[in-house]
Amino acid sequence: MTHEKLAFLGGGNMGRALIGGLLQRDTRPEHIFVGEALESARAALSRDFGVAATADNAAAIDGASVVVLAVKPQDAGAVLTPLAPVLQRTRPLLVSVCAGLRTSALEAWCGGNIPVVRAMPNRPALVGAGATGLFAASRVAAAHRARAESIMRATGEVVWVPTEDALDVVTALSGSGPAYFFLLAELMMQAAIDLGLEPDAARRLSVATLHGAGMLAHSGDGDLARMRAEVTSKGGTTEAALAVLNSADIKGIVARALEAATRRGREMAQLFGGPGAPTR
Numbered sequence: 001m002t003h004e005k006l007a008f009l010g011g012g013n014m015g016r017a018l019i020g021g022l023l024q025r026d027t028r029p030e031h032i033f034v035g036e037a038l039e040s041a042r043a044a045l046s047r048d049f050g051v052a053a054t055a056d057n058a059a060a061i062d063g064a065s066v067v068v069l070a071v072k073p074q075d076a077g078a079v080l081t082p083l084a085p086v087l088q089r090t091r092p093l094l095v096s097v098c099a100g101l102r103t104s105a106l107e108a109w110c111g112g113n114i115p116v117v118r119a120m121p122n123r124p125a126l127v128g129a130g131a132t133g134l135f136a137a138s139r140v141a142a143a144h145r146a147r148a149e150s151i152m153r154a155t156g157e158v159v160w161v162p163t164e165d166a167l168d169v170v171t172a173l174s175g176s177g178p179a180y181f182f183l184l185a186e187l188m189m190q191a192a193i194d195l196g197l198e199p200d201a202a203r204r205l206s207v208a209t210l211h212g213a214g215m216l217a218h219s220g221d222g223d224l225a226r227m228r229a230e231v232t233s234k235g236g237t238t239e240a241a242l243a244v245l246n247s248a249d250i251k252g253i254v255a256r257a258l259e260a261a262t263r264r265g266r267e268m269a270q271l272f273g274g275p276g277a278p279t280r
């Protein structure tokens with residue numbers, strides 16, 4: 001149990017997912033403070049979680065040992081810049097979940113010399129089944145890394161990556177990944193309807209298959225190729241379907257999709273990157 005003050009800037013989807021996860025673990029609501037612009041969101045935070053929510057961001061972060069930045073990337077510079085005097089006085093750990101925003105930009109908006117950990121969570125964090133990539137520059141202390149990891153672990157799996165560029169690949173894999181599985185399940189559902197299945201049955205079976213495959217993959221040793229082989233009998237139905245997918249170069253299609261997402265993440269970092277954004 002931690003008794004430190006933990007502050008959030010932004011109490012929207014991701015902020016709420018993290019707060020909900022933390023409260024289910026080892027954090028008491030009286031230790032969480034949220035700076036949130038929207039009045040209805042503040043009321044919901046107090047009602048649903050019993051945490052203090054204020055429109056005054058400086059008051060929310062004052063005295064906090066950790067500040068979690070959970071506003072939209074395009075709002076981050078405008079939110080952090082006026083808080084620089086408070087941040088420079090209190091020097092908390094900043095954990096940013098903002099997609100694409102570089103450490104150098106975040107540090108610069110805070111006035112410099114603030115430990116920053118970047119996290120790239122994904123949407124299933126909302127149901128406690130998230131996948132988060134974490135990155136921190138080598139100067140960030142082990143205790144700060146451990147604190148950031150424990151916060152993000154409240155929403156699911158966490159994995160550290162060694163470079164900031166690798167976080168763009170995390171964005172392409174697990175950040176955007178749920179949409180790829182949703183697309184596949186949607187296409188499978190439609191194909192089953194076209195083959196004569198009732199729409200409601202096709203939808204329920206498709207969603208349950210997505211859920212079941214995910215649970216099975218997660219419960220095992222992570223050897224996806226072996227798990228696939230185990231459900232693919234020689235000369236059977238699964239083998240027939242996989243042969244069609246492979247002949248359409250599904251491997252190349254997926255590789256190109258992840259390349260496009262990685263590239264787009266880097267372009268977006270340029271758009272929202274702010275003062276310290278890299279030039280490449």
Ligand SMILES: NC(=O)c1ccc[n+]([C@@H]2O[C@H](COP(=O)([O-])OP(=O)(O)OC[C@H]3O[C@@H](n4cnc5c(N)ncnc54)[C@H](OP(=O)(O)O)[C@@H]3O)[C@@H](O)[C@H]2O)c1
Nearest residue numbers: 010012013014035036037038070071072073098099121123
């Ligand atoms: N949701 C996801 O699946 C997901 C996945 C990975 C990463 N992320 C990252 O998480 C971050 C937050 O995303 P989200 O989906 O949680 O967005 P969101 O639901 O829009 O939440 C952001 C919240 O911050 C508030 N806000 C805006 N300006 C503010 C200010 N000046 N002071 C205090 N609060 C302010 C917003 O209020 P208003 O509505 O009034 O603007 C909103 O309630 C983003 O940077 C995103 O890249 C999200």
